[in-house]
Amino acid sequence: MLTIVPGFxxxxxxxxxxxxxxxLVLRQGIRRELVGLVxxxxxASDALLILAGVAGLGRLVEAAPWLVDGARWGGAAFLLVYAALAARRALDPAATGLVAEPGDGPGEREGSVLVRQRVAPVLAxxxxxTWLNPHVYLDTVFLLGSVASTHGEDRxxxxxxxxxxxxxWFSALGFGARHLGRWLRSERAWRVLDxxxxLTMVAIAVMLLRG
Structure with a gap:
């Protein structure tokens, strides 16, 4: 327990x-769409990265900084594309099927949207x-792996x-977000959210590009 708690x-x-x-987890949780999958x-991705860091992958990341640079540029590009899609939804929510039934709002219950996201796009x-975020490799793999190594056999x-x-965390964020549905009964609320x-995605992309 003396080792598990610090790790936690x-x-x-x-x-x-x-x-x-x-x-992304928050948005899927509010919409109640494929929350369990996300x-x-x-x-699972975090678990793999944590195990990789503890196993010593952090040394590889330290020795080959170009891996982090590649993830940084790829991640920034993806974030900008995702930001553009979110901005499109904010300007025209009807284009993505966010049409509420009378007296109901997107995310209030499973049957409240007319067009549901498919598994493949959400999974991708x-x-x-997750994997195009360079902070994953710097924090989860390198930093956490380095700290874990100080615990010796208990790492x-x-x-x-x-x-x-x-x-x-992800369970609380995803499954707890559904309680926000009551405040998202209108398309205007969803436009504000998107x-x-x-803006968040653009800000993160800019920070990645600036290193």
Whole structure:
């Protein structure tokens, strides 16, 4: 427990900050669309990255900085595309099928939208926002892996704590977001949300491009 708890707290500290991945989980949670899939992919990806970091992949990232640079440029490009799509939804929500039934709002319950997202696009977006994010390799792989190494033989318990923190966070964010549905009963509310998502994605992309 003395090793799992620090791992749990550090895992949370690295993923709680609002980022592209968290914004996607939040949006899917509010819409109640494929939440379980998104949470599973994010938590499983984090687990793989944490295990890779503890196993020593951080040394490879340190020795080959071009890997991080490639992820930085690729991630920034993807974020800008995602921001453009969010901006389009904000300007014309009807174009994406966000049409509410009378007395209901998008995200209030499963049957409230006329056009639902398919599994493939959501899965691809989740994977891209996770694996094209250079901070994943710098924080989760290199930083967390380095800290875990200080625990010697107990480093795998540290990794377990970090993975538990990831599961707890993404589950709380995704499945807890549905309670925000009551405030999103109108198309205007969704336009504001998508507008905020677009601005967040652009801001993160700019920070990535600036290094």
């Amino acid at each position: 707290l550090m895992g949370l500290s690295l993923i709680v900050a609002i980022g592209a991945q968290n914004v 949470v599973l992919v994010c938590a 977006t989740t994977l891209a926002l 795998w318990w540290f990794a377990l704590g970090a993975m538990i923190g990831s599961v707890v 507008g905020a998502i677009a």
